[in-house]
Amino acid sequence: MKIKSDINVWDYFENTLLVEGTKHHYYYNRNPLDKVVELEDSDFIKCIDICKQFKKYPLKKEIELDYKDFNQGHNPGNASNYLEKFKHSISNQRKYTNTAVEIRRIVNETFAKEFKLLDNLNKLAELHSSFNRVEAAYLQKKEEYETAVNQLETFKTLKNSGLSPEEFSWDVLEPVEQPEE
Helix, strand or coil, rough: EEEEECCHHHHHHHHHHHHHHHCCCCCCCCCCCHHHCCCCCHHHHHHHHHHHHHHCCCHHHHHHHHHHHHCCCCCCCCCCHHHHHHHHHHHHCCHHHHHHHHHHHHHHHHHHHHHHHHHHHHHHHHHHHHHHHHHHHHHHHHHHHHHHHHHHHHEEEEEEHHCCCCCCCCCHCCCCCCCCC
């Protein structure tokens, strides 16, 4: 797995995720890393070798078909999740837990560089996604704070003007918006 050669990752995260992130949460129905990373021949070959090692021939056949499609120019739809799905598929259908743990260990060791790359890119993407959520929450709280400050200043003005509590109306602090005609 490698970063696509035709993309500037820094610009992609800054422009695409910050702009799109205002509309959708980062993980909503898509993974933005699919536009950043691509699989390589060696990824498929390593997966096939692991399938052979643990005698997972049906999964090996699926990987071979994916590899054939890849060589014809059709990348898997979710390249950023391909290795994680492979690890899940090959290890979760074992009768013995110890074998599944061993398989996951071997997959993690074999694809350590790729999983590290994905982890770093996920953290960058989540940084931009969380920024959008925090910014939206900040703007909402800022508006609430400004409203509360204005109400408090109006309260102090009313108190100092000599207005009695019986004469007070909440409409003074929160004016009712008049419908436009």
